[in-house]
Amino acid sequence: MRKRDFLKSAAAFGGMSIVFGGASAQTGWPQSGKTIKVIVPWPPGAANDALGRLVAQRLQETTGVAAIVENRVGGAGLIGTNAVIQAEPDGYTLLASAFNTAVMHRVLKAATFNPETDLEAVARTAVAPLVLVMTGARPEKTLQEMIESAKKSPKDFNFAISSLGSAGHLATVEFLRRTGLKIDMVPYRGTAPALQDIMGGNVQLLIDPSFALLKQADGVKVKALGIASKARSPLAPDLPTIDEQGVKDFVFNSWYAIWAPKGTPRDIQVKINKLVQDTMKDPQIVATWRGRLLEPVSESIEETRAFIAGEVKRSGELLTAINFQPE
Secondary structure, X not given: OOHHHHHHHHXXXXXXXXXXXXXXXXXXXXXXXXXXXXXXXOOOOOHHHHXXXXXXXXXXXXXXXXXXXXXXXXXXXXXXXXXXHOOOOOOOEEEEEEOHHHHHHHHOOOOOOOOOOOXXXXXXXXXXXXXXXEEOOOOOOOHHHHHHHHHHOHHHOEEEEOOOOXXXXXXXXXXXXXXXXXXXXXXXXXXXXXXXXXXXXXXXXXXXXXXXHHHHOXXXXXXEEEEOOOOOOOXXXXXXXXXXXXXXXXXXXXXXXXXXXXXXXXXXXXXHHHHHHHHHHOHHHHHHHHOOOOEEOOOOHHHHHHHHHHHHHHHHHHHHHOOOOOO
């Protein structure tokens, strides 16, 4: 991506000014004249893409070296992820991805890596609760009405899956397990085409991040049935949680993080982690991202890895329980 395109995209999403030229050349990492590459294994425009651009922007601002974003799309995130795994562990190649990275090896046959041993988790950036929506072509108005109808006529419903291994995919698997519904899942290549088919009534249900769905839930073409958080969102106070509608303790989030190749020096990881923490604690950034239904995260490397280990364990147990076979 050309520099001016990167700056335009980052500024448009974040709504923040960008200042360069204040940092002096540094010894060690990063070296003057080098370029830091942030690889995003998804198309431009998604949340992990925007968060990757935010991190690249701050890297460039604070270090004075060039930092670019490269979208390497394909293989449900596998192509870009493999590019980082195979890169030199020198701090000049990073991965900005999401929940998918932690479970990819459990849902894709081609994913032969272990996220906990073949990558260095450096920092989480943000988290977003998931929302369950239904096509407006259905007459049901509440979650319980939908569940009752789906139990009587399961063939009248399909669940769209925005991406194999996504948080929405795992949440859908758990929702079907918890409710006992026998609804077929239809995989898509992203939220946008899945949502388009929801609007057109070609598929009936979708669970995906709140920032991607709530603004589209107009009650006519798309109906929001519940949010998968512990409490109602202040940005959607009239939308009940899935828990309060009878599917107890149903809490699922999408989350986003920065990884480095295995073997990246610890001191470099610490510098990147501090930069991410400082960025995600910035009051202007907090306000901007909360306005988009994403909660910024600021935590240490150890906290990030403990969290991801828990997600790997939880997802693995869920997929094992339903005898899910990688595709």
